[in-house]
Amino acid sequence: MIGKHLPIFYKTIGLIIGITTLIAFLLNDFYIKWLNIDQSRFDLILKLVILISLVIIVFSKEKYETKQITDLRLRELKGSISAGITDETLNLI
Incomplete structure (x- = not known):
């Protein structure tokens, strides 16, 4: 069974999103104060964004x-x- 995959350039998009989110994890305190958001909610949002970027990477073609x-x-x-x-x-x- 051959499934549909995303074009190859989506892998680059997924990597950019993932790396940006990891940087946001490192600068966690700065973004929480800047966005005025709860710590647990911010962590949940970042985890979901990383998960979405990994799914984009997995579903893009080689x-x-x-x-x-x-x-x-x-x-x-x-x-x-x-x-x-x-x-x-x-x-x-």
Whole structure:
């Protein structure tokens, strides 16, 4: 099964977003005072932005992508999603 992927330049966009968010984590106190926002809410927003940037990186194509790479990516993605759902389900119990 061949899935749809984002174009290759999205990987660069995801990296820029991720690096910018990591810098915001390092300058945490400055941004909290500047934005006048709660610490826990700011951390949650940054974690979600990092997660979104990683998803963008994962779903973007490689420069030279073969059918084997696509199949491997799909198989591993299914495994990681099922592991994540299992982990969240166990945390709720």
